[in-house]
Structure formats: structure tokens, C-alpha cells
Amino acid sequence: MSSDYEYSDQEYYDEDDxxxxxxxxxxxxxxxxAFPEDFKSKKGKQKSYExxxxxxxxxxxxxxxxxxVENISGIFGVxxxxxxxxxxxxAKDRLIEKYMDNPTAVLVKAGLELPEKxxxxxxxxxxxxxxxxxxxxxxxxxxxxSGVSKIIERITPPVxxxxxxxxxxxxxxxxxxxxxxxxxxxxxxxxxxxxITSKIRTEGEHWITCMAEDCSLVTPDKFIHxxxxxxxxxxxxxxxxxxxxxxxxxxxxxxCPYPSCTNAVSCPAASSKSVLTTIVPIVCCGASDSHKFxxxxxxxxxxxxxxCAVAKMWLQKCQDDSxxxxxxxxxxxxxxxxxxTIEKNGGCNHMTCKKCKYEFCWVCMGPWSEHGTAWYSCNxxxxxSSIDARDAQSKSRASLERYLHYYNRWANHExxxxxxxxxxxxxxxxxxxxxxxSELTWIEVQFMxxxxxxxxxxxxxxxxxxxxxxxxxxxxxxxLFEDNQRYLxxxxxxxxxLIESPFEPETIATLRQKVTDKTVYVxxxxxxxxxxxxxxxQEGRWxxxxxxxxxxxxxxxxx
Amino acid sequence: xxxRLRRVNKEILDCKNDRASNIQVDLIDNSPFHLKGxxxxxxxxxxxxxxxxxxxxIPDSYPFQxxxxxxxxxxxxxxxxxxxxxxxxxxxxxxxxxxxxLKSTLISLQSLLCSPEPNDPQDAEVAKHYMTSRSxxxxxxxxxxxxxxxxxxxxxxxxxxxxxxKDEVAMAGLEKAHVDQFEAxxxxxxxxxxxxxxxxxxxxxxxxxxxxxxxEELLK
Numbered sequence: 001m002s003s004d005y006e007y008s009d010q011e012y013y014d015e016d017d018x019x020x021x022x023x024x025x026x027x028x029x030x031x032x033x034a035f036p037e038d039f040k041s042k043k044g045k046q047k048s049y050e051x052x053x054x055x056x057x058x059x060x061x062x063x064x065x066x067x068x069v070e071n072i073s074g075i076f077g078v079x080x081x082x083x084x085x086x087x088x089x090x091a092k093d094r095l096i097e098k099y100m101d102n103p104t105a106v107l108v109k110a111g112l113e114l115p116e117k118x119x120x121x122x123x124x125x126x127x128x129x130x131x132x133x134x135x136x137x138x139x140x141x142x143x144x145x146s147g148v149s150k151i152i153e154r155i156t157p158p159v160x161x162x163x164x165x166x167x168x169x170x171x172x173x174x175x176x177x178x179x180x181x182x183x184x185x186x187x188x189x190x191x192x193x194x195x196i197t198s199k200i201r202t203e204g205e206h207w208i209t210c211m212a213e214d215c216s217l218v219t220p221d222k223f224i225h226x227x228x229x230x231x232x233x234x235x236x237x238x239x240x241x242x243x244x245x246x247x248x249x250x251x252x253x254x255x256c257p258y259p260s261c262t263n264a265v266s267c268p269a270a271s272s273k274s275v276l277t278t279i280v281p282i283v284c285c286g287a288s289d290s291h292k293f294x295x296x297x298x299x300x301x302x303x304x305x306x307x308c309a310v311a312k313m314w315l316q317k318c319q320d321d322s323x324x325x326x327x328x329x330x331x332x333x334x335x336x337x338x339x340x341t342i343e344k345n346g347g348c349n350h351m352t353c354k355k356c357k358y359e360f361c362w363v364c365m366g367p368w369s370e371h372g373t374a375w376y377s378c379n380x381x382x383x384x385s386s387i388d389a390r391d392a393q394s395k396s397r398a399s400l401e402r403y404l405h406y407y408n409r410w411a412n413h414e415x416x417x418x419x420x421x422x423x424x425x426x427x428x429x430x431x432x433x434x435x436x437x438s439e440l441t442w443i444e445v446q447f448m449x450x451x452x453x454x455x456x457x458x459x460x461x462x463x464x465x466x467x468x469x470x471x472x473x474x475x476x477x478x479x480l481f482e483d484n485q486r487y488l489x490x491x492x493x494x495x496x497x498l499i500e501s502p503f504e505p506e507t508i509a510t511l512r513q514k515v516t517d518k519t520v521y522v523x524x525x526x527x528x529x530x531x532x533x534x535x536x537x538q539e540g541r542w543x544x545x546x547x548x549x550x551x552x553x554x555x556x557x558x559x
Numbered sequence: 560x561x562x563r564l565r566r567v568n569k570e571i572l573d574c575k576n577d578r579a580s581n582i583q584v585d586l587i588d589n590s591p592f593h594l595k596g597x598x599x600x601x602x603x604x605x606x607x608x609x610x611x612x613x614x615x616x617i618p619d620s621y622p623f624q625x626x627x628x629x630x631x632x633x634x635x636x637x638x639x640x641x642x643x644x645x646x647x648x649x650x651x652x653x654x655x656x657x658x659x660x661l662k663s664t665l666i667s668l669q670s671l672l673c674s675p676e677p678n679d680p681q682d683a684e685v686a687k688h689y690m691t692s693r694s695x696x697x698x699x700x701x702x703x704x705x706x707x708x709x710x711x712x713x714x715x716x717x718x719x720x721x722x723x724x725k726d727e728v729a730m731a732g733l734e735k736a737h738v739d740q741f742e743a744x745x746x747x748x749x750x751x752x753x754x755x756x757x758x759x760x761x762x763x764x765x766x767x768x769x770x771x772x773x774x775e776e777l778l779k
Contacts, residue, residue: 168658169566169622169657169658171565172562172565190562191562191657194620194623195623195657198623198624199623202624211656211658212656212658213656
């Protein structure tokens with residue numbers, strides 16, 4: 001049952017994906033008008049480093065939700081309004097399974113039905129449901145109808161005919177209007193209103209239970225709408241909370257992490273954790289081109305081509321090490337016996353390792369026993385044992401050195417990317433001036449923008465290729481990877497140099513030609529880099545020199 | 560009239576009229592939104608005979624948000640902070656329901672004294688004490704009740720205690736012999752009490768913690 005449903009879901013996404021890509025393609029057509037035709041040759045064909053996804057606005061998510069609600073109500077054969085809270089508490093597929101198994105349990109858990117003990121005493125209409133749990137399963141066909149009738153009962157405030165009603169919350173006996181859920185806990189509508197408003201407004205809660213103590217019945221949408229009366233703002237806030245919860249429960253959906261952006265993205269291709277070893281689901285929420293984020297992890301930027309697990313490892317390492325690595329390098333040495341890092345903060349050169357009690361000379365790193373009585377002065381630099389000790393020392397230094405090599409490049413690309421954007425801001429001003437002073441048209445001075453954008457994009461790619469290279473195992477594959485990296489890097493450096501070259505109205509035409517050519521080349525190189533890496537992931541070509549989450553078994557099997 | 564004020568007034572009146580439950584609610588600084596509730600320690604517990612006072616603040620969105628309560632009287636109890644009087648009780652947090660009243664909440668506090676929940680502690684040190692040695696915990700709780708809540712205390716508990724001076728060792732739920740032992744090593748008495756309390760140097764634990772570790776802690 002559940003797989004059927006998911007399958008139809010998939011189809012729905014696919015159709016929309018194609019539409020989206022068409023739109024995407026034509027949108028970028030206009031932007032790059034100034035560029036040669038072959039630029040867009042890849043349009044329509046999906047690149048292997050791109051993951052199909054669909055940006056959704058708030059309204060579209062609501063539509064999605066409505067659709068899910070309808071689907072479930074169709075399958076269960078229950079009223080639409082009953083499904084709303086249902087859908088929100090359990091992942092869809094499991095929900096259907098569980099419902100088929102034991103509808104009462106699901107309804108109780110969803111706060112739509114009272115646990116049986118209470119049902120007996122309070123709800124007349126549900127008398128038929130009070131049998132032992134097993135029997136409810138056979139009464140499946142009764143379920144829909146009783147659900148519907150219950151809904152009607154819930155949203156119709158029972159009219160109080162007999163005796164003055166004293167609301168147990170505000171102790172007011174002048175209130176005539178009362179409301180209650182199926183549990184029949186009556187309260188005046190003013191209290192309901194205040195309660196629901198406070199839940200939604202101050203607690204940000206969409207899961208509002210009956211006000212009575214220990215009553216787990218949940219107020220359905222219609223009831224809330226009714227209770228809120230004309231309070232549109234709170235109702236809208238409630239809707240928003242529902243949508244938020246819906247998105248957070250749905251593995252295919254994710255909100256855009258950018259501040260005050262309300263869009264979400266649907267990316268069914270990246271909904272499970274296991275696919276993250278083969279794809280890098282960088283998605284865009286559609287609100288702005290810069291709103292790019294990773295669907296698979298919490299890094300809120302494009303970390304292509306490297307996969308989430310490796311990117312995360314790298315960032316973690318940088319956080320742990322980068323600040324201190326340099327300091328360690330310049331201020332400490334390792335004990336040549338146990339490799340613990342030692343800082344010499346004064347005193348003589350006769351060192352005793354606190355950990356392994358090894359005694360050595362700080363200057364030559366050789367064992368102290370060979371120094372005899374030559375305290376405070378080391379003249380034994382060339383002795384064999386000291387050389388050995390220094391070798392061991394340099395080996396452990398080498399790993400730090402290696403890390404710093406990658407880290408410096410990684411950081412450098414980030415820095416350069418920022419600087420090139422800053423530089424562009426200046427260039428842009430000059431361009432605008434030039435537009436006014438010379439007879440160049442707007443379109444003719446736009447090539448710079450495109451080039452800077454491309455440099456920025458490629459530097460981001462390059463940045464992450466260093467993170468990836470750090471963890472790649474030595475071998476032909478890594479050599480190929482580094483070749484691609486080098487080509488891209490060279491091209492990017494050349495282009496950034498061109499961007500920075502001074503320009504005058506007379507030379508602008510040639511500069512424009514050069515920059516445009518280079519931009520196209522860089523773009524191609526970037527494409528190759530991304531394509532090849534992405535394909536490598538899909539083919540399982542990359543081998544790591546550390547254990548990467550999700551790769552464990554594959555690695556062991558092949559080595 | 561404001562619904563919140565009407566409700567609070569009615570609740571205060573309810574408590575006044577109900578003599579049977581022995582729950583009192585009084586105004587602090589003349590505002591009906593800042594109150595002092597009090598009740599007697601439940602019978603058959605170490606709190607028996609004590610009179611406990613609770614500070615009550617009625618929030619603006621009462622009764623839709625829970626009242627804020629904390630003990631004014633110091634209480635030795637796993638779910639009540641021995642320092643601040645803060646209370647860990649579900650109905651004062653997420654299990655609050657608008658139908659609960661001041662009276663019912665105070666009764667819940669009273670029953671909290673009967674049935675501590677050491678697995679969800681507010682005061683971890685007290686909870687540890689409770690888990691290690693129930694009888695020692697009860698003795699300390701009784702001592703606190705006597706000192707702070709005007710309880711009768713156990714006959715012949717500690718000779719000097721009755722005269723009004725507080726016995727720090729009993730307050731911390733420790734054995735006088737243990738404190739003397741470490742004090743004899745030259746450490747400050749209050750520091751010894753503090754460390755032993757933190758290390759839960761009670762009951763079966765005494766055998767598990769060796770003296771060196773205690774000294775190490777004392778030297779820190």
C-alpha cells in the first residue's frame with residue numbers, strides 16, 4: 001500500500017522537475033545573451049552533478065499539504081478534516097501501515113480519538129467502538145462513517161439548554177456560548193479563544209490539546225478556525241506553524257536556511273541519508289540565485305564537488321586545527337619516543353617527557369644519555385641517533401605540513417573569492433561611469449559581471465576540491481583529480497588577473513573579447529571538474545585515506 | 560472585570576473557604592498576582608510537621624500559561640532545588656492545563672513531597688543522596704524540616720540542634736565521624752563538608768571512595 005502511494009508521489013515530482021528545468025534554462029538564456037551560442041549547448045540535458053529539485057513557495061507547500069491530506073483521506077476513506085493532524089504526526093508511509101494495522105491506536109495517538117476507557121463514559125455516538133481492540137480491526141468499514149459523524153459533532157458547539165453554565169476556567173456564568181471536543185469537556189468560547197491564541201502566539205504550538213487536565217484530544221483545524229473567530233493574524237500564524245511542521249516531518253522537503261526566506265525545496269532524490277555518498281544535493285530555493293544550500297547537510301553553501309560527510313569532516317578538522325596548527329608548528333616539538341607534543345616554556349635543554357619519561361635534548365632531539373656532561377650546550381648535531389630522532393620528528397611534522405598545505409589553499413580560495421567580489425563592486429562603479437561618459441551600451445559593460453560570478457563560483461568549487469584532495473587516497477584517481485583541479489585553478493587565476501587589469505574606453509573591446517573567451521573556458525573547466533567528480537561518486541571511483549561515514553563497508557570490501 | 564483577576568480572586572476565596580485541605584493562600588505586597596501559598600508537610604514523610612511556604616507569581620496569560628511557583632521554605636528533596644527552591648514538576652511546565660487551580664497545584668506540590676522522582680531531579684546532589692541511602696536521606700530531610708519548616712525533629716537526633724544552632728554536618732546529610740576524620744588532616748571544616756557532600760560520601764558509597772580521592776578533591 002505504502003509503496004504504491006510513494007510511487008505516484010515520485011511521478012508527480014518528475015513531471016514538475018522537467019518543467020522547472022525548462023524555465024531555468026530559458027531564464028539563464030537571457031542573462032548570458034552576450035555570450036556565444038555553444039554556451040548553452042548543455043541546456044535541457046541534466047548534468048550529473050546536479051540533483052533534480054523543485055523550489056516551492058509557501059503557497060505551493062500548502063498545496064502539497066492539501067494534496068497529501070486528500071491522498072490520505074482517499075486511502076483511509078475518512079473526512080478530510082480528520083486527516084490534518086494525522087498527517088502531521090507520523091511519516092506518511094508508516095502512518096498508512098499503522099492505520100491498516102490498528103486504526104484506533106493511530107487515531108488515539110493522533111489525538112483524534114479518546115482512549116477506549118474514556119470513550120465509554122463520555123461519548124455516546126461511539127458506543128459501537130467500545131469492544132476490545134481486536135474487534136475494531138474487523139469493523140474497519142465502520143471507521144469512515146464514524147469519523148465523519150464525529151467531526152460534525154466536534155465543530156458544532158453544543159448548545160447548553162439546562163441550568164446556568166459556569167466555565168471551569170474563567171468561572172463566569174454569564175457566558176452562553178460553549179464549545180467542546182468529542183471528549184465533551186465544555187468551556188466557554190472566550191476561554192477557548194484565549195487558550196488557542198496563547199498556544200499559537202506565545203508557544204508557537206500547532207498541537208493544541210483539549211484544555212481539560214490529562215485529556216489528549218487534539219483540536220482540529222476547523223475547531224481552531226471557529227474558536228479564533230475574526231482573528232486572522234493568529235489563524236495565519238497557525239497555518240504557518242502547520243506548514244513548518246509538515247515540512248520538518250517530510251524527508252523530501254526542506255526550508256531554505258537563509259534569513260527570512262520562506263521558500264522550501266522539494267528534493268526527493270536526496271531524501272534518504274544513504275544516497276549522500278553518491279550525490280551532492282545542492283539546491284536553490286528559487287527566491288534568489290544566492291539562496292543555494294545543501295539538502296543533505298546543514299552547511300548552508302554550495303560544497304560541490306565534495307560530498308556532505310567529507311565536507312563535514314573537513315570543516316570539523318579546520319575548526320579543531322587551523323587556529324592551533326600554526327602555533328603548534330612554531331612552538332612545539334614531539335617527543336621522539338612517544339610523539340606527544342611538547343612545549344618548552346623555559347629551563348635547560350635537558351627535556352624529560354612527562355608521558356613516557358624519555359630524556360632528550362631539545363636542540364638536537366637526540367637522547368640525553370649520549371650528551372654526557374655537555375649540559376646546556378649541544379654539539380652533537382650530526383650524531384646518528386640525533387638524525388634518526390629528527391627524522392621521526394619531521395615525519396610527524398609532515399602530516400601537519402600536509403594538512404596546512406590543503407588548508408591554506410582552501411582558505412585562500414575563499415579569501416580570493418571575497419576579494420574578487422569586492423573588486424567587482426569598484427569595477428562596476430567605473431563601468432557605470434563609462435556608460436555615461438562614453439557611448440558604450442549597458443549590455444557591452446556586462447561581461448565583467450558574468451566573469452566575476454564565474455570566478456566566484458569556480459573558487460568555491462576549487463576551495464572544496466582541496467578538502468576532497470586532502471582525504472583522497474594516493475593513486476591514479478587522485479592524480480587525475482588533481483590534474484583537473486590544476487587546470488581549473490590555472491584558468492581561474494588567469495581570469496581573475498584579467499578582471500583586475502585596468503581598462504580604458506579605448507581598450508575595452510579587446511579586453512571584453514579576452515574576458516569573454518576566458519570566462520567560457522573557465523566555465524567549461526568547472527563543468528568538467530564537477531561532472532567528473534560527480535560521476536566518480538556514482539561509479540564509486542573515489543577512495544579515501546580515512547574512514548568516511550557511509551563508505552565503511554565498500555572500502556573494506558575492496559581493499 | 561478582567562477574566563484573569565476574576566479567576567484569581569475566586570481561587571483565593573476558594574482556598575479561604577476550604578479549611579479541610581489546610582491550604583492557605585495570602586497576598587504578598589497587596590497584588591493578587593503575587594501570592595504566598597502554604598501547606599503542611601504530608602504525614603508519614605520526613606516533611607511531616609513542617610509548614611512549607613511557596614512563592615506564587617501569576618503570569619499575564621494565566622490561566623492559559625502555568626503559574627510560576629518556587630519554595631520559600633528550604634526543602635531537602637530531589638525535585639526541589641536546595642539552593643533556590645525551584646521546583647521540577649510536569650504540571651508547572653508542559654503538562655499544565657487551564658483547569659488546574661492554585662489549590663490543585665499546591666496539593667500537587669504536597670504530593671510531590673510524598674513521592675519524590677529521583678530519576679528526574681532538580682537537585683542532583685540530593686537525588687544522589689536519595690538513591691544511595693534512603694534512611695540517611697530521610698534523616699537529613701527531617702533535619703531540614705525541623706530547622707527551616709518548624710518541624711518537630713527526631714527525638715535525640717543531634718543534641719546541639721534543638722537549641723537553634725544549625726549543625727552543618729547534619730544539614731549536608733553526612734556522618735560526623737567522617738567529617739572529623741578529614742578535618743583532623745588539617746582541612747577547613749566547611750570545605751570538608753562541601754567536598755564530602757559533592758562526592759556523595761554516604762552509606763555504601765563511603766567504601767567505594769578511597770581517602771586519597773577525597774584528599775585530592777580537598778586540595779583542588
